[in-house]
Amino acid sequence: MRLRPTVGTAEDGLMRAIPHQSGGQMGVVTLATYNVLSLSGTAFADNRQEGLAFAPARPTILSAALHACGVNVAGIQEARTEAGTLNTDGFARFCSGADKGKFGVELWFKTNHQIIAGSDDCSEGVVFTPKEFTVLHADPRRIFVLFTAAKNRFLFSSLHAPHRGAESPILTAWWAETKRLLERFASKGAVFLLGDFNAAVGSLTSRSVGDLCADTQDESGDHLHDTLRRLSLWLPSTFHGIHEGPSGTYVQKRNQAESRNDYVAIPSHLEACNILSWRETRIHAGQPVIDHIAALVRVSARGVLARPAYWQVRQRLRCAVRFHEVAAAFASLRCGHGADRAAYLGSLADSVGSGGHQAHEDLSYCPVESAYRPNMPGHTVGGKACGPDGIPAELGRSQPVDCGSYRAIMLLSVVAKTFHRAFRPAIYRFFEDNSLPIQLGGKKNATVLYGSHISRAYGKWCAVQGISTIILFADVSAAYYSAVRALTARGSEEDQGGQATDWLQALTHDLNHRTWMTLNSDDAPVLTTQGSRPGSSWADLFFGITIPGILAIRDQMRSASPKKARDVVIQWDGWKGFFDPPPAECPQPATAALDDVVWADDLASYLGVAQPEEAASLIGTEASFLNDSFRSYGYSLSFGVSKTAAVVHLRGPGARAARRHLFSLQKGVPALSEAGPAEHLPLVPAYKHLGVRVTANNSLLPEIKQRVAAAWVSFRQGKTKVFRSKRLGLEKKGAILASHVLSKLTFSCGAWGPLRQGEMTLFARTVVSMYRQCLGLAFAEDQHVTTATICALVRQAEPGTLLLVERLRYARQLVTNGPDVLWALLRSDAEFLKGMREAFDWLFAWIRATAQYCRNPANSWEPWVRLMTTRQGRFRGLVKRAKALEIIRVASYAALQALLRSLCQIGGAVNGPGRSDPERPERYQEACLICRIAFPTRASWAVHAAKKHGYRAPATLLSQEQEKPLCLGCGRLYANRHRLRRHLLHAQQCRTKWGSFHPTGEVATELHVQLPPMQVQGDECPEFRPDSVYIHPGLVEALLALSPPDADGVWRTLLDFAEPLDVLQWSLRDWAARPDAPQNAGSIAEDACLLLDPELWCEDFRKGKRGPLGFLACADLHRPESCRLNFVLSGVTAVFKVDDPPLPEFVYPFRHSVPLATARRHLDWLEQACDTVNAFLSSSQHSPVFLEASSKTLSCLEPVMGWAVEAGFAPRPGGLGSPL
Structure with missing residues (x-):
């Protein structure tokens, strides 16, 4: 809605409160609101506590500024004056009084200012005189003053709302009281609000608020907007055509940014007057630093109030003219309809009479293909081809302006997408037949976790074997742009040596012939024979084909060297499973060679060393071989702590002296090169390989810290608008948190294995803290919320369950297509196998009664292998079912914990420091x-x-x-x-x-x-x-x-x-x-x-620091000590009833395998039953009570109901009640 200055008529006077018979002409009224001090209260250098009234010359300075700007009515905030009435240089001041030297608001009125001029019949006008003002209410943040003169009533108010950073209950309470006072006094006269509202408005518009310099409406803005709509007020500073110049009224001290906090609200009847809004920087009170700027609104009427007889004649004239205008409009509309209908029928007759071929074209038979081509493209988005999955490009994206909403294939041109679908399968088959055993990048069904997990498992395997760990990581600089294509497709003999077909050779030649690139900071295409386009359908496989040739040259150099690394060969039992194989199914022992792990342009080499003292020379030699082999294909390695580096941990006799020599090298291990300058290979304690931190000491703490940091970054991006929003339910917040935040935290955690105490504490604390922040607990609310309650409110799994679910998901990937060398390393990792066994035991415990085709994995592993390989969707469904049942179990625990807490509070239970709380010691030291x-x-x-x-x-x-x-x-x-x-x-x-x-x-x-x-x-x-x-x-x-x-x-x-x-x-x-x-x-x-x-x-x-068990949601419930209830046995008995449960067997500690749908109904019943029992316990302190419940119902509420009986309740036939 846009409001513009219009010429007001006599009927649209200053207010409906002004009677027509006054016949006066309205003068100009300028209203201002100004905060004389900052919110912190230290705007003045002398920091006096007497307030503005007794500060030297400041009221005089302020009054002079108001006179110079033509202000007639001013609302002052944070004046810090005493309550009362003052006169300062022609202004009558009404002061609300300060609160311990803080706050305090005032209203200033220019004495003897004429707001309504006298009429022609010599009637007197309306002027501001102190005796006409009445203070209706005053407190440190509000003052309401009523002006009454000549049957005109105006209510002026100066308001100072709490700061935006205040707690929500404080804001709600202040605005509720303000609305109550306004509704009480609004009937006394027209309302004018002048204040520092600390509110942001503009994103939601109405007749009260416009969209000029719009801010996102916050909680205070919601209250202000609602108040304006209730009182039919509007803010002129938010409308185009009315406000002039900048709109900021508050200057941030940190960055001098401006925000709009101060407003002047006037009645909606003044829309027809000449309204002008602006901010005035000349108004000040002598402050050394100006942090608030005054907001002004000028209201002036340009019409003369006429006599009542004129209004009656004008009203009758307007009604008569309006009747004839409407009648003429309907007559013209009927004529137009007739003319249009006649023209349309005439065109149809001419078309039939001409007998053209277009008359029956749409009725002729057309083949499907010929009809599709000219018609169907008009119903699709132009220039947007579908990807390999066949999904249209316009589907599946949320933010069209965000590149992350588009899949990678959608960033290519239409021609490139066509090449991708037509030609990629041919080179993929060639790449799959000629790639290395552990060249994972570009292969189907290969996850990036395999590469990082091999590196971590190799470090653990070396620790178990007592041998040194040396992993050389290589990173290629500008790999795709540096590819020399002539070395990949060298001619017919070399291609045929790789089993390339004639068609593939010709296709490779055409794709590499006469290609061009655009260099950085240049707009001219350059013809080139080097490089490939990153992200294209050909680049990744084209680069992957060169890796075997590069490593073949490295191996050739290694074989000719007298000093070379030993091959890493792993002995294992050949069994691909997490449980021990049955004696009849034990495979033959096997060996697995650990070669280089390659993913795109990232490479990891595993070096075996016989003696620790040979590590320094061996690492330098291998780095030199690798550097020269890449240079032979036109590539160069980037050396750095996050680029090409080595992770080394020496073990065995002489390892200490070897570490002292190796790690005392200042710049790292020197790596010589025959074709270029020498480099220095950094030795790092931890390296980020394929998104995962691989450490020399096999610690998971750096990796968990990295995942925690990434999760918090993602959480803070949506903290204000999503996770702390009061407009979203807790369950919806939990779902968004799980998909957008916890996915970053749990990345690769399926390959972690069991966590140590410090690692588990960090992971669990992060998850519970994010859950807790979604609750939005205010400072004044109870902060003692258990982990089970937090997880139950957001309907998400506890930290331990998250790890178990991720292990099961990763286990399916390992069983389906895990590399043999990874299985060989994992079979020697007892801790990892123990973690996987715990996960499968947990899964089987939840589904054993509802999925009869699943047997105990410890005894029958082969059925699980068939389930994970041939029915992957069914296995994922079982994991989701177990997770949902675990969430229901945690919610059931939370319900009983709340009931037990209520029993303890009513019964005055005393929790012993060492008996009832596992986090408290027996004796403090x-x-x-x-x-x-x-x-x-x-x-x-x-x-x-x-x-x-x-x-x-x-x-x-x-x-x-x-x-x-x-x-x-x-x-x-x-x-x-x-x-x-x-x-x-x-x-x-x-x-x-x-x-x-x-x-x-x-x-x-x-x-x-x-x-x-x-x-x-x-x-x-x-x-x-x-x-x-x-x-x-x-x-x-x-x-x-x-x-x-x-x-x-x-x-x-x-x-x-x-x-x-x-x-x-x-x-x-x-x-x-x-x-x-x-x-x-x-x-x-x-x-x-x-x-x-x-x-x-x-x-x-105090309690101790929460360890991993401190975040355990389903901790055992402890019997309350000294819990005795005081009953009231006189009066009318209050009867409560609880129906029978849907699942009588699903009782504490809730470890039963039950159907998921029935378990959800049981959870709803249990929460309602606990609420009923809670009311039953509370009512026992006021009157006799009786709980009508069956034995099945009481058993489902154990052990709390048993402790309630110990506290004094008496079992009766059909339920439980007060003692007789």
């Missing part, structure tokens, strides 16, 4: 005496002490004294400061001798992270100091300074030091044992040691 908080472990106490009191461990303080990671006690140089700190943590001798060692030469700075500790040359001057791990020197000196010492003084001294309790006790005893200690020091020390007990001194007992 550490405590913060300053804050009176007990901690279960030294680590949790150290985190608190470091954050609150600046505590640092002695090993950390010693390591921070050195610029280089050199131990000044023994003279060893470590790779980094973390290893030095770990050394000092366990080396008591180095702590006591710290400072005894003095290096004589220059100490190296840049050390490899895998370098073992090195002994530095230097001199040793013995120096001894007390071990601060046991005795704190500062505390002992403080105790010795007490004169005379007493128990209270010693205890106050202890409170000044944030140290572990053991250190405090040992320091007290050391002080008592000093020769210069007083005689009563021993007794005082022993008394103080007895008081150093967390159970005696602390008030808050």
Whole structure:
């Protein structure tokens, strides 16, 4: 809707509140709203607390600015004045009063300003006089003032809404109270709102809000928009043609960006007046920094109010003229219809009379093909061919402007798509017949996980065998653009040597002849015989065909070298399964050779070394061979930590000395080349290969951290609009989270195997944290939500179930087409096989009663193999069914947990620190005496002490004294400061001798992270100091300074030091044992040691850090201790009824194999039953109660109902009730 300034008539006066008989002419009224201070309240340099009223000259400065801009009515926010009425330079000021020096709003009216002029009959006009104003309501954020004069009533309001960052309940409460007050006072007169609303509007338009400089409407904008519509108000600053210039009224302090927070709302009756809106930068109150800009609206009527007789004549005249206009319009419409009908019938008669061939063309018989070609293309999208799957290009995309919505084939031209479907099968068959055994890229049914999993499994296999791990990763620079095509298709003899047909040779020649490219920053095509187009139907296979030739040259160089790497041969039992084979089906032992793993232009070579001391020369030789072999085909390798690099972990006799020599090389291992300059091969502890982090120590933690970071990036992209939105249901949020975020977190996790404690904790914490943020818990709400409740609300699986499902999906891929060498490596990985067995046992436990064709995989593995290879869809369905049943189990747990919590709250149960909560220890050993908080472990106490009191461990303080990671006690140089700190943590001798060692030469700075500790040359001057791990020197000196010492003084001294309790006790005893200690020091020390007990001194007992079991959704329910209910036995008995369950056998702990549809109905019943029982428990505190339920129903609610009976409820025939 667009509003434009129009000439108002007398009927469209200032307000309906102005009577017609006044006959006056409306003057000009300029309204302004201005926030004189920033939201933080520190806009003024002097930071006075007296407020704006008593600040020197600021009201005068502001009034002068308002006079200069012609403002008649002004709403002021954050004035910080006292409540009352003031007069400042011709303005009457009504102040609401501040709240502890904050907030405070005002309304300023220009005294004696005439808003309605007098009429011709000498009647007086309407002017602003202080006696005509009445304050209806005032608080620190709102003030309502009513102006009444000459039967005209106007309600002015100055409002200051909470900040956009405020919690939703705070915003809702403030706007609800404001709407209530407005609805109460709106009937008294026409409403004008002037305020800092901290709201964004414009994305949703109506008669109240336009689309000028539109912002995305937020929650405050929703409330403001609703208020405007209820009161028939509108914002002139949001409409085109009315607002002039920029619209921003708030300036961000960080980047000086402007946003629109302040508005002036006027009644909708003023649309016919001359309305002008703008912002005025000249209005200020002498602030050193301007963060708010005033918003102004000018209202002026250009018509003269006439006498009542004129209005009556004009009304009758308009009605008479309107009647004749409508009658003439309908007569003209009827004439037009007749003329059109006559012309149409005349054209039909002329067409039939001419007898042309076009009259019967559509009725003639046409062949299907000839009819399709001219007609059907008109119904399709031009220039958009379908892909190999036959799906039209216009289907399956959500954002047309996003390239990610298009499949890769859709980015090609129509001709290229035709070539892709016609010619790719021929070269693919040639590529499949001539590719390497583990050349995975470009092959059907091959997943990229195979390549990375082989590298990780090889590292574990080397660790089990006790041999060194050396993996050389190669990355080709601009592989597709650097391809020398003449070396791939060299002529008929070479092609026929690869079993290429004559047709394929001719096709290859035509595709490589007279091709062109466009170079970067150039628009002229260049004829070239080198390179291929990345993403085309020919490029990837064309490049893949060259890899066997490149590696053949590498092998030829290797065979001629006296020093070469050994072939990696793996002995295995030949069984492709995760369970042990039956004795009758055991295959013959076999061997598998581990060759190079190739995926597109990424290559991984696995080098076997006999002795660790040969690793340095062997790695350099192999890197040189690989570099020269690629150069022979026109390619070049990119050397770098994320390009061509090596992951090395040496094991065996002499490995320590070999690591010290290998990792002391400054730039890496030198790689010589006969055809180019020498390169240096970096040695990295972790390498990202095919999207997965492969580490030298076989740790999964870097890979999990990478997946967690990628998931959080994806989560934050939709956090505000999706996952924290209140317009989407929790189940829908969970579904979106699983498909768009968790898919990045669980990528390749099926190949992880069982996770260690730290790895599982990181993964589980990430999943639960994302689930929890989808709930949108406000700060004021209860934050104690269990993992089962979180998962049940979003209807998603717990972290452990996610891992089991991904393992099963990856297991199907392995069984279907997993490479033999990968199976050979996995058969020796006991942990990976254990994880797969757990996954299949979990799957079988859920489907054993509903899928009779599936047997126990531990005893009958072959039926599962047939199911995964021949009926893959059925296997996926079984996995989805088991996952859905697990989600139902977690939701059932959540329902019982909520019921148990209600029972504990009503019964006053006391949870023991070590009995009912597995996360609490039996006895606390550490405590913060300053804050009176007990901690279960030294680590949790150290985190608190470091954050609150600046505590640092002695090993950390010693390591921070050195610029280089050199131990000044023994003279060893470590790779980094973390290893030095770990050394000092366990080396008591180095702590006591710290400072005894003095290096004589220059100490190296840049050390490899895998370098073992090195002994530095230097001199040793013995120096001894007390071990601060046991005795704190500062505390002992403080105790010795007490004169005379007493128990209270010693205890106050202890409170000044944030140290572990053991250190405090040992320091007290050391002080008592000093020769210069007083005689009563021993007794005082022993008394103080007895008081150093967390159970005696602390008030808050914290839980430990949540480990993997802390995120377990289905933890066992514990019986509440000391749970007794107080019943009310008088009054009318309240009767509650629970129907029989759909699945009586599906009871706690919910591990039964049941049909999925029935289980879902049972979950709905259980949630409703728990709600009914919860109301039953609550009503027992007010009146006698009785729960009508059968024995099946009560058994489905166990064990909570059994504990309710122990709390005092009495079993009765047909149910449960209050004791008699």
